[in-house]
Amino acid sequence: MNKIALITFVFIYSVFALQAQxxxxxxxxxxxxxxxxxxxxxxxxxxxxxxxxxxxxxxxxxxxxxxxxxxxxxxxxxxxxxxxxxxxxxxxxxxxxxxxxxxxxxxxxxxxxxxxxxxxxxxxxxxxxxxxxxxxxxxxxxxxxxxxxxxxxxxxxxxxxxxxxxxxxxxxxGIPKKPEQAGEFDLVVIGGGVAGTTASISAARLGLKVALIQDRPVLGGNNSSEVRVHLGGRIKVEPYPSLGDVVNEIGPTQGGNAQPAAYYEDEKKMEMVLAEENISLFTNYRAFDVKMKRSRITEVHARHIETAEELSFSAPLFADCTGDGTIGFLAGADFAMGREGKDEFGEPTAPEKADKMTMGSSVQWYSVESGEESSFPEFSYGVEFNEENTEKVTMGEWTWETGMNFDQIKEFERIRDYGLLVVYSNWSFLKNKSSVKEDYKNRELEWVAYIAGKRESRRLLGDLILKEQDITDYVIYPDASAPTTWTIDLHYPDPKNTEHFPDKEFKSIAVHKKIHPYPIPYRCFYSRNVDNLFMAGRNISVTHVALGTVRVMRTTGIMGEVVGMAASVAAKHHTSPRGVYQNHLDELKTLMEKGVGKYDVENMQNYNEGSTLGPKE
The missing domain is CATH 2.60.120.260 (Galactose-binding domain-like)
Structure with a gap:
């Protein structure tokens, strides 16, 4: 054995010996x-x-x-x-x-x-x-x-x-190089928020074998007990009043942000999914990789968040309901992020020049009366609170919003952590130093979200990008589908909060622009360059301004119902999401007219419906 080979052998042996110890x-x-x-x-x-x-x-x-x-x-x-x-x-x-x-x-x-x-x-x-x-x-x-x-x-x-x-x-x-096969499916839905849940139920009821992958132990996303945002928008609206039946079946009967966990009825969503024989549910699995063949996804790989077990999911069709457009991004789908400038789409509400600003993420919280005096540690870590700037409140809901000028993907941990930091800092000042601390002496924090409620990040681009004028001018496209019924609701840093915390805002304001209920074109629900990828939720093909209306969860749930229907049409005819639009649109319309409701459930979804101008004359 020559000297170089001996040195190499000794080095390799040493490495393996060390790993063995x-x-x-x-x-x-x-x-x-x-x-x-x-x-x-x-x-x-x-x-x-x-x-x-x-x-x-x-x-x-x-x-x-x-x-x-x-x-x-x-x-x-x-x-x-x-x-x-x-x-x-x-x-x-x-x-x-x-x-x-x-x-x-x-x-x-x-x-x-x-x-x-x-x-x-x-x-x-x-x-x-x-x-x-x-x-x-x-x-x-x-x-x-x-x-x-x-x-x-x-x-x-x-x-x-x-x-x-x-x-x-x-x-x-010792993770194997190749994930274990989870099975063969007709449709793989990634993301178990409201949109992903309704997409899965809709497709399953129309005969597809569905895998639903969710990276938390509960379903519902922002409408779960982990985030606690109530549903917004309306269901059962023309031109397809049967759309929203599934949203009604899974939706909580009570409204309110930052309320006790029971308000969000996690168990109802779970029971509805488990009741569908055609759905295989994979909770606690996070998708992290895709495999492609030309412009089609062939596999999605997901890892269990506790055991690190990896599974591979194969199907002819996939639906990205992750909110962040994660699957589309991994697959190389075209996407946008931030605000378009006026020069791109001519939107009146758009800024003059494009920028990276997005709506932010909320860390909601609330306190309760404990019946006896309670303490809270001194908490001060670089953001000063005082008598003038402290929020003298007992809870914080959607307005406690951070990260608008940071990257909601790459800097998301920082964004969430700043949400935690200001909640604790504000509460510490109220309890320990404020002029009203007597009012808080028996109050204690009951709940602070650690799963942040995100509003905006990537928007995957489809064959049509919905813009502000389409909505406000009531431009009806031939593939009109899921109705959006919320105002164009865009968030900005609260100017008063900016005065106290320049470049470190944690409060937001909402600026509303009223609209007529508007049917979103189906072409917003599939990728323009990944041939077998649907999307439903806040990652659909819209501009930043148009996102202001479509992002609320009754609306995203209706999107999911439409995507499930379209997937069934695509599977039946062995075609793509685009092929449904090009060759089978009437069949999709028939399904939207009929709906996929399974249970005769009273409509309890009449809270937080939003303000519109009513039907277009």
Whole structure:
């Protein structure tokens, strides 16, 4: 053996020997998560779901799991975590926690430093047997977060660079190169919000075998107990009054934003989906990759947010109901993001020049009277609250909106975290320093969303891009379908909030432009360059201004019903979404006239219907 070959052999042997003496633990895979919650919203950005101590200022109960070690001995420990307040504050952050091994702390306070996701040195531990109990012990209740824990006989942390870390993670976890086949389907729907849920039910009732993939344990998206936004818009509107039957079947009977969890009736949505024999439901799976053949999607790959199991979904047709247009983006679909300028479509409401501004995301919250005096920790991390700028309120709903001037995809964790930061900062000042603190002495935070309610990001472009004048001038296209009934409702930073928090706004205003109920063209519901991709929800083919009316959830639910119908027509004739428009539009219209309602349900969807000018004369 020559010298170079010997050196190479020794190096490779050393690497494998070191890997054999290491243990990699994904936090979201802990057997007992205690009071920690799984957050998957940013796994496309930072590489993984993670556990978070969302205690609203009260330390959460420990998360715990048992880990097998290759051998006893001393191990160096690294924990991948992040000081989430670092964009606004240079000192120690609020999300502090400890790592315990067999009940003994490693001696490091974690989560308080680091301006990005990094592997932090947690110290050395002595493992006395082949099995140990690992515990995450929250110290503050202020959203400390843990991606993964790495025990090694060496002294080198895993890589931080995303592509390298991805390969390292897959190898450590033994994830197969090819995902397991989930089965063959007629339609794969990605995203279990209102639009994805109704699309799945509609298609299933018309005979298609449907896979519905949702990256949370509940359905409903913004209308779930995790986000708590009530439905908006109207159902049963001309020219197709049967559209909205499924929305009515799954929709909560009560309205209101930021209300107790029961208002949003998660169980009703779940029961309605599970009642459909043609739907295979995959909760807690997040789609992360697509496979293409020319301009068609052949497979979508999804990863379980706890176990990291990966599944592959094949079908002739796919529907992107993710809100963010994730599947379309991965497939190379044309999309827009931000505001078009007047020069693009001539819209009166558009700015003179195009820009990146979007509507923002809301972290809603509310407090309750506890019946006795309650405390809240001092919380001040770079955004100053005082007597003049503090919001003297007991709850915050849609107007607590952040991130309009940030990228709602690439900077989404920062956007959500700023929402949390201002809620805690404002509440801390009210409880501890304000002139009205006596009014708050018995109040405590009951609920703060950690799943942010997003309004706008990517809009996938179809054969027709709906613009403001189409709606306001009542331009009826031959493929008129799902009606939009909300005003053109666009959000902007609240000028008063801007005065107090320049470039750090967290409150919004809404500017409304009334419209007549308007039927959205079907051509807005499929991609113009990915041949077998439908879309329903806030990611359809519209301008930023037109999005202001179509984005409310009764309307997106009706879109889903239409997409399910169109998918059944496409499957029947072995054609594409565009082919339905070109050759089978009358058949789609017949289905829209009939609807796919299955149950005789009283219409309880008469709250938050919005203000319009009534039917066009």
């Amino acid at each position: 290491s243990v990699f633990v994904e936090a979201e895979n802990f057997a007992n998560k205690g009071g920690w919650v799984i957050d998957q919203q940013f796994m496309d950005l930072m590489g993984s779901p993670y556990l978070m101590a969302h205690g609203m200022g009260v330390p959460v109960t420990d998360a715990e799991t048992t880990v097998d070690f290759p051998e006893a001995g001393e191990y160096q420990v690294f924990v991948r975590t992040y000081n989430w307040a670092s964009p606004w504050f240079q000192g120690e952050g609020p999300g502090k926690f400890e790592l315990l091994v067999d009940g003994k702390s490693t001696g490091a306070t974690l989560g308080a430093s680091g301006f990005e996701w990094l592997w932090q040195d947690a110290g050395k531990v002595s493992i006395t047997s082949n099995r140990a109990t690992i515990t995450l012990h929250d110290l503050t209740g202020f959203n400390g977060r843990v991606d993964a824990i790495y025990f090694t006989k060496g002294n080198t942390a895993p890589p931080n660079e995303m592509a390298t870390l991805k390969k390292f993670r897959r190898k450590q976890l």
